[in-house]
Structure formats: structure tokens, C-alpha cells
Amino acid sequence: MPYAGESPPPVPISITICGDGGCGKSSITLRLVRSQWTSEYDPTIEDSYSITRQIDGATYHLSLTDTAGQEEYRGMWASSNLGADAFLLVYDITSHDSLEALGYFNDLIDMEAETRLDNASRAQRAGLSTSGAGSGARTIPPVKIIAGNKCDLQESRQVPAAQGLDWARKRGCGFMETSARLEVNIEETFALIVKRVVEGRRLAEMGVLDNTEMDRRGVTKPLTPLGSEDRDSDPEKRGVGTRGPRLDGDRVGKRMGFWRSLRCW
Template structure:
């Protein structure tokens, strides 16, 4: 496969917000309500987006504070970051600041080196639990906009916006690469692209590359929120 069609994605966020559930929904179409803390798992999956096949390499990272120091430098080299919070836990949105600060520093390094800056999308997970919601969609959207990130609300349990979110990440990585190749302005590509269509992504294959201690983890509103 063309190296330009290989995209690396790091999934990050607080413990228990559903990072592993979202990842495994994408690569294995599985979901589980059991919470098994992840240290780090890696997977690969192929998706056809806008008629083009892409090989996605995903890293599901630790969210608990005691494990954050284990973040490998390679995690920050990803093309894109999916920052996940739990809409029923406002503290999980605040916890994204830690990851955002590290990504901000990585972005500055890449821009100084003339490299493609990373793409960032914030995902408010568990949007099927409306009765327990603590973070409104408007709050999540505003938080993401202030930090120049894209925004979606997802539900791994109900399979809401999981495919769409990763398709959006891919499209924005492709756009960021195009802008960089043309020597265009170093602007945040996530602000320039329109919402994806319902037919953007279609599953083809899903193959786990490495599964360590996280292998047991796993349309309410179709396209509920996208920015």
C-alpha cells in the first residue's frame, strides 16, 4: 500500500471514558460494559474512505494518572489524536488538558521543523446515556473549538459515530498533508473541512497487530454532532 495511505492514530483520554470500547468497536465490532484498564494496545484496520483505501494504525493508550508517565515518545509521532471524554463525567473533559498540552508541544516542534502538524478531534463518548449527562454537546463543542480541534459525540455501545469519527480523522490528515505539500499556510486543517457524509467510510478488514493486557475490553443518533 502507498505509504501516503498509512495513517497513525493515538487514542487518549482519562481512564474509564471508553477509549478501548471505541477502538474495539472499530477494529472488531465488539463492545463490553466491563472496564479493564489499558496500559497500551495497538491495532491495525483498513477502511475505504471517499473511494480510497487507508491502512490505519491505532494505539489505545493509558488514561489513569499512574500510567501516563509510560506514554512513549512514539505516541506523540502520530498523524492524528482522538481525545476522548465521558459525557457523564465532567472531570474526564478536564483531564484532556494533560494530553492537549503534550500535543501542543509536539505541534510546535513539527511546525518548526516544517513537518505536517497533527490532527486533533475531541470525542464526547457515551452519548446514549442522556439521563446521566454532565457535559452538554454545546460545552464539548466549545471546549474543542477553543483548542482548534474537531468535535464529535459518540457511543461505543450503540455504535454511534464511531466509523464517522475515524473517517473524519482520516480526511483531515489527508487535507493537512495536502496543505503541507503545497507549501500553504500552517493553519489548522480541522477548521477547514465540512462534515463527513454518511457514506464516507466503509469497513473492509480489521486485524489486531498487538494485544497485550487489553484484549478482553470491548444509530442511537446517526451523526449526532460533528464539527
Template sequence: MDDSNRISITVCGDGGCGKSSITLRLVRSQWTHEYDPTIEDSYSVTRTVDGRTYFLMLTDTAGQEEYRSLWAASNLQSDAFLLVYDITNPRSLDDLHHFMSMIEMEKERRIDSGEVEPVVIVAGNKCDLQGARQVTSRQGLEWARSRKCGFMETSAREMVNIEETFALIVQRVVNARRLKVSGGPLITSKSRTQPLTPTNEKINQVGDGKDNGGFWSKLRCW
């Protein structure tokens, strides 16, 4: 497999937000309900997106504040970053500022050096816990949009938007690479900019101010 099919992804966020659960759902199709603080774990998995097979190299990083200083410089070299927060814990969204500030500095470095900019997707995890929700879908979406990031809501427990989130990352990395080579606009599709409504599942439209299951389905929102 050539380098164009290799995509490195760093998963980051506050401790306990479900980073490892999301990663293991993708890699092993398992859900881990016991919280075991991660310092750093690496995984690899292949996925076919838009008819092409990609080799994904995932780094599941430490979320606990006392471990953040252990972030290796290599983590910032990734093609993409998945910033995860817990929809039942507002602080976990606030804590993404720490990771986003480092990513923004890395973006500037790459722009100055003429490299491909990293892709950033924000994921509001645990969307199956609607009764305990404290961060609305609108709040998560606006946080991501204000920083020019993509946005999804996920549930590692119920396997909601796990595959879709990583497929979106792959598509955006591929488009960023094409943009750098061609100098033209990103290749976009309706599915990447509009909610994806599955058959026999009712969802709310983005921005309707409701949270009664609006993203508790397979929805790509931005």
C-alpha cells in the same frame, strides 16, 4: 500499500471514558462493557474513505494518572490524536488538558521542523446516556473549537459516530498532507463543517442549547 495510505492514530483520555470501547468497536465491531484499565494496546484495521483504502494503526493509551508517565515518545509521532471524554463525567473533559498540552508542544516542534501538523479530534463518548449527561454538547464543542480541534459525540455501546469519527480523522489527515505539499488551502466540504442529518432521525442544530438527544444520532458537528 504505500506510506501515503498509512495513518497512525493515538487514542487518549481519562481512564474509564471508553477509549478501548471505541477502538474495539472500530476494529472488531464489539462493545466491551467491562472496564479493564489499559496500559497500551496496538491495533490495525483497513477502511475505505472517499474511495481510497487506508491502513489505520491505532494505539489505545493509558488513561489512569499513574500510567501517564509511561507514554512513549512514539505516541506523539502519530498523524492524529483522538481525545476522548465521558459526557457523564466533567472531570474527564478537564483531564484532556494534560494530553492536549503534550500535543501542543508536538505541534510546535513539527511546525519548526517543517513537518505535517497532527490532526486532533475531540470525542464526547457515551452519548447514549442522555439521562446522566453532565457535559453539554455545547461545552464539548466550545472546548474543541477553542483549541482548533474537530469535535464529535459518540457511543461505543450503540455504535454512534464510530465509523464517522475515524473517517473524519482520515479526511483531515489527508487534507493536512495535501496542504503541506501544495501550500494551498485545505480541501473542505460541507459535510465536514455542518451537521450531518440522517434520514428519519431528528437532531438539534449545533448551539441551540438543548441536549435532548441533539447528538444522539449520526452527527458530524465540526
């Protein structure tokens, strides 16, 4: 317990990052942790990182696990990866197959969520707490956020933003589009994850075991598109950290109307 005047210790949150090989999981992770981006593809078996962030006045210690996407390594997706507070499921907007590949990971996560709900029900019947970060018994269903990565590659887009959002909604997931290369919605995505985890823990303290409805209705500030003056410019010259993707060729809404109305879930 901190002394008077001392800051409370960082709140621990664990996040597992998953998705098909080559969709940019490691690029997203390294952009967050080291502010780096590389165009070289080096298949990951499993890497772990730690980073501290301040969000809404509180300090959080994020433990990130960057997992293997290739099918030959998926057998290594053991219970240790499923024990996370949250999952970032990444696909590549230039590949339909990478979105479909998320079904494998989503099914595993949903089975883990059911196990946690069973644990929580038993704990409640026994009069035990079902909340608290770092609890030995996993009783709070994990947060799931879908990230459509490489949104800077509009000319090669195969997955419209509306399709990615619909895929996420049907599975009770949050949704973002990101670009590790241009640093679009990287910090915002992890901030959204933290807020969802905090909300899930708060609901657990209130005795609400199933937080999937929170994911279905969750709303944060809107994603905003790049300005029209940037649409035809060289992507390398666009401002780093600009929020929201270019939408050339993305047939959703009228011109930029879709992204004006879409709220990242």
C-alpha cells in the same frame, strides 16, 4: 510502484487514542476494529491495532494506539505516542472531570505540533519536502479530534454538547459525540480523522505549514439526532449505527434545533 491495473498500496495513517481512564477509549477502538462492545472496564496500559478502511475511493491502513488514561500510567506517554498523524481525545459526557483531563494530553500534543512546525520551517529553508506519509522527519502538525463518548447516557449527562464543542473549538480540534455501545458515530469519527490527515498532507504539499486554521473552519455533514419516536425507548432496542445522540435534558438550542444546525467539525 504498482503495475498497470494494480491498486495502489493502502495509505498509512497512525492514530493515538487518549483520554482519562474509563471514558471508553478501548470500547471505541474495539467497536471499530472488531465490532465488539463490553460493559466490563479493564484499564489499558497500551494496546495497538491495525485496520484497513476505504474512504472516498482510497484505501487507508490505520495504525491505532490505545493509550493509558490513569494518572499513574501517564509517564509512559512517551515520544512514540506523540509521533502519530492524528489524535482522538476522548471524554465521557457523564463526567466533567474527564473533559478537563483532556487538557493534559492537548498540551503535550500542542508542544509536538510546535516542534513539527519548527522542523517544517527548517526543511523549507533547506529546500526539502515537508509532506509525504511515513516521512522520517515529522513536519506536518497532527490532527486533533475530540470525541464526547457515551452519548447514549443522556439521563446522566454532565457535559452539554455545546460545552464539548466549545472546548474543541478553542483548542483547534474537530468534534464528535459517540457511543461505543450503540455504535453511534464510530466509523464517522475515524473517517473524519482520515479526511483531516489527508487534507493536512495536501496543504503541506502546497507549502502551507500550519493547518490549525483548517481545524477551526472544518465542516463535514451534520450530525443528525435520533427520531423523536426513539426518545423514550429502551436504548438497547435502538438501531445500531443510528447517528447522533439523544438530547433529553441537554439545554442547547430549542429542543432538537442545536443538533440540526451543528456540523461535526
